[in-house]
Amino acid sequence: MAQDLFTQHCRQEAETAALARKLAMSIDYLLQENPGAHLNISLVGDLGAGKTTFARHLIQGMGYQGRVKSPTYTLCEPYPLETSAGNSTAHHFDLYRMRDPLEWQEAGFSEHFDAPGFCLVEWPEKAEGTLPPFDLEIHLTAGEDENTREIKLHALSSLGLATLERLPSSY
Numbered sequence: 001m002a003q004d005l006f007t008q009h010c011r012q013e014a015e016t017a018a019l020a021r022k023l024a025m026s027i028d029y030l031l032q033e034n035p036g037a038h039l040n041i042s043l044v045g046d047l048g049a050g051k052t053t054f055a056r057h058l059i060q061g062m063g064y065q066g067r068v069k070s071p072t073y074t075l076c077e078p079y080p081l082e083t084s085a086g087n088s089t090a091h092h093f094d095l096y097r098m099r100d101p102l103e104w105q106e107a108g109f110s111e112h113f114d115a116p117g118f119c120l121v122e123w124p125e126k127a128e129g130t131l132p133p134f135d136l137e138i139h140l141t142a143g144e145d146e147n148t149r150e151i152k153l154h155a156l157s158s159l160g161l162a163t164l165e166r167l168p169s170s171y
């Protein structure tokens, strides 16, 4: 069976950036092979674990040139992408400040979960299981000191598995 889990130690932010850029390449291949596809990705980990940092490098790795800020107050920030796979959108969510699990739906964000491209969701647990299923879960741990930082990519669907299989083996 194909490997559904990929683990890497990321002691420096540069290593986190490199892994996020590898994932960007893999998503780009996947979108080329499946035009119009949507990938749903969760970012799980404590405050300061590096979720926003990972999202920033991933979105910039897809060619986005502007600033990627934390969507803490807006809940969602859209980033238009123009890649070899065509036009798509990265929607970056941070649900930490939601007061109700369905606030994301009331804000009209449902349609983002099947738009061509991908969604990246920080604090998905705040939605209490009301979000569409995830294809990939990214688990980040900061650990007690910098040397124990770890990032796990866990495939939860066939699309997620295809993404992991396409991860470039070298930078």
Ligand code: ADP
Binding pocket: 010, 011, 012, 013, 014, 015, 016, 045, 046, 047, 048, 049, 050, 051, 052, 053, 054, 122, 146, 149
């Ligand atoms: P979160 O979104 O999970 O709350 P952030 O990405 O906002 O976390 O913050 C992580 C902080 O840790 C950033 O200031 C980042 O520069 C720093 N950092 C240090 N080492 C790393 C690493 N190896 N990977 C990711 N971030 C790191």
Ligand code: MG
Binding pocket: 051, 052, 070, 094, 122
């Ligand atoms: Mg964050």
